[in-house]
Amino acid sequence: MSDFLSDVPFVTPQPGPGRDPGRWGRAVLVLLWLAICLLPMWLAVGDLQVATGRVGTPGTLRVISCEDLGEGRYDCDGQFTPDGGGAPVPVDASPDSSAGDVLRAQLTPEGDRAAPAGTKGVLAALALPSVGFGGLGFLPYVIMYWAGARRGRRAAVVGGWLVTAAGTVGMLVGVVAAYA
Numbered sequence: 276m277s278d279f280l281s282d283v284p285f286v287t288p289q290p291g292p293g294r295d296p297g298r299w300g301r302a303v304l305v306l307l308w309l310a311i312c313l314l315p316m317w318l319a320v321g322d323l324q325v326a327t328g329r330v331g332t333p334g335t336l337r338v339i340s341c342e343d344l345g346e347g348r349y350d351c352d353g354q355f356t357p358d359g360g361g362a363p364v365p366v367d368a369s370p371d372s373s374a375g376d377v378l379r380a381q382l383t384p385e386g387d388r389a390a391p392a393g394t395k396g397v398l399a400a401l402a403l404p405s406v407g408f409g410g411l412g413f414l415p416y417v418i419m420y421w422a423g424a425r426r427g428r429r430a431a432v433v434g435g436w437l438v439t440a441a442g443t444v445g446m447l448v449g450v451v452a453a454y455a
Contacts, residue, residue: 301421305414305417305418308410308414309411309414311407311410312407312408312410312411312414313407315403315406316403316404316407316408318403319400319401319403319404322390322400322403323400323401323404325381325383325390325392325396325400326381326390326391326392326396326397326399326400327397328381328392330381330383330384331381331382331383331390332357332358332359332381332382333357333358333379333380333381333382333392334355334356334357334358334379334380334381334382334389335355335356335358335377335378335379335380336353336354336355336366336368336376336377336378336379336380336389337354337355337356337363337376337377338351338352338353338368338373338374338375338376338377339352339353339354339368339374340374341368341370341372341373341374348370349371349372350367350370351367351368351369351370351372351374352365352366352367352368353365353366353367353368353372353389354366355380355382355389357382364382364386366382366386366387366389367387367388367389368388368389369389369390369391369453371453371454378391378395379391379392379393379396380392380396381396391453394452395452395453395455398448398449398452398453399449399450399453400449401445401448401449402445402446402448402449402450402452402453403446403449404445405441405442405443405444405445405446405448405449406442406446407442408438408441408442408445409438409439409440409441409442409443409445409446410439410442411438411442412434412435412436412437412438412439412442413431413432413435413439414435415431415434415435416428416431416432416435419431
């Protein structure tokens with residue numbers, strides 16, 4: 276094995292003209308990276324509030340029908356019955372539902388959609404922010420590399436792997452919960 280490695284040339288890239296993004300380019304890239312990773316977290320706030328019961332009306336969702344739209348997409352309709360009594364309300368159900376499903380749900384404040392509540396709903400709502408969290412894993416290493424820091428880069432790589440793995444696990448758990 277050592278003979279093989281001694282025959283392989285190792286090339287260390289050297290920055291050439293036009294290859295380095297420069298100080299402002301780096302700043303823009305870091306800001307874009309942050310925006311792309313933080314946007315899913317921001318977009319999930321409403322779904323998390325509904326899933327945790329902070330907003331909306333608790334009740335029971337009965338999925339009436341699911342129409343196949345093609346390419347793995349579905350449009351599901353249901354009937355939501357509030358816990359406090361009252362007439363059932365026709366609503367849009369989650370597209371990962373199946374006709375005949377009956378589950379605990381939370382009616383959105385707009386009253387047009389019912390989302391799964393409880394543990395299943397919270398885990399499903401955390402899938403999207405987990406993707407953003409996982410994407411942030413290696414940002415500290417990149418910043419340290421561009422800053423020329425020598426100390427702590429190995430720890431940044433280990434931390435990056437841990438954060439990315441945690442984000443991946445969170446996303447997988449959320450997707451499995453949504454479809455379970």
